[in-house]
Amino acid sequence: TRIDPAADGLAAGWPASAPLQGSLEARMPQVGVWSALAPPGWRVRGSLAAQVQIAGTRGQPDWRGQLQADDVAVISLIEGIAFSNGRLRITADGEHLAIDSLRLEGPRGAAEGGTLEASGEARWQTQPAGGALWPAITLQAKADRLRVSNRPDRRLVLSGQTQARLQGDQLEVRGNLRADEALFVLPDEFTPSLDTDVVVRGGRQATTPTEPGRQVHTDARLEIDLGERFDVRGRGLQARLGGKLEVRSTPAEPTPRVLGEVRTTSGSYRAYAQQLTIESGALRFSGPYDDPTLEIVAIRPQGSSDQRVGVRVSGSAQSPTVRLFADPDMPDSEKLAWLVLGRPATGTGAEAAILQQAALALLSSRGEDRGTQLAQSLGLDDIGLRGQTQNTDGTVNAAAVSVGKRLSSQLYISYERSLIGTLGTVSLFYDLTRSLTLRGRAGEENAVDLIFTRRYD
Known part of the structure; x- marks a missing residue:
């Protein structure tokens, strides 16, 4: 029987049982073309080497080989991210892909910027219902004093471990992180912004997918320890915070929620042309990260006087309330005089x-x-x-x-x-x-x- 490829197509001329055998070796020196694959504002560089052997049949190819990347760097000036001296080792064995090692160093090397190490594996699995292929991926990452952000208004150094596992359409994330050092400068509330009725034309347009994608259900739980050097400044506030938070996200409530309490260990609050000492402060999270409940008391230093005068901040972060208080109590006009003049x-x-x-x-x-x-x-x-x-x-x-x-x-x-x-x-x-x-x-x-x-x- 003669098969005519022109009549029956390439698949007919190349049956699924046809054997495959071959090898590929490639090397790419340091090139900046990698940045074309990164989001706007990001820069990626590195050298790539690959050795791949293929066997099996056309219907069931068997891929084996290694992928190596050296001197990898990921930089974003806008976000303050500058990872360098990276190394990646990947091994492919059939449908199994193993990330043997991934290592990145923070700004100015491992001694000052810390390190990030990760490993994991991935494989394709057939779902019992419908026979569709779904990925099964596991990743583990460990950070050791990694300087995640180095912006003047946003510095963050993290240590800890995280694990992620994707099984079909179920994504599970667990982790324990600690902030070794942090500085966040609150943005100026007078920063201009566009009104809600302003429409910007031009630029990049979001593309609408023609087919609905597979929905992934996330179950995340991250425990975050603020450590002993977590500073916040701006809008009259200079404070060092401490406490533990838990970030949760479930398939029933996909929007991330923050639970826990943050307290001020020391700090000051500038109000009415005076530098007030924060006597006690608490931010309690029970939902959205940007709207905690506030309970802050800041007093004016009075020296040898036994009169306590200050301000009390309550309410929520989106709608705070600032009131004068005094102990012993007095009229508001007297409170203001004691607060400003002492x-x-x-x-x-x-x-x-x-x-x-x-x-x-x-x-x-x-x-x-x-x-x-x-x-x-x-x-x-x-x-x-x-x-x-x-x-x-x-x-x-x-x-x-x-x-x-x-x-x-x-x-x-x-x-x-x-x-x-x-x-x-x-x-x-x-x-x-x-x-x-x-x-x-x-x-x-x-x-x-x-x-x-x-x-x-």
């Missing part, structure tokens, strides 16, 4: 301007006004503008600009310059006791005052 206010001079700025910040939804931001950038505590005022004797004080700096919990210095005068006034306030304050003034007005304050409940 003593009851006299209601005159630079103190009135400072309290006015703090009151505006208290009423502001953002907590800090533009004047406070400018003062911080110049290394000052406050910058104020006082309008024209009239004294009890009928004289008029012209409008003036003042700047101030608190040198300690008891010492405050300010400089006030009239908008129409030629001289300025330097004022020095020193709290001798809780009720006694020494004030010295030099410049346009020269005086030394001893201010005694007595409180009446």
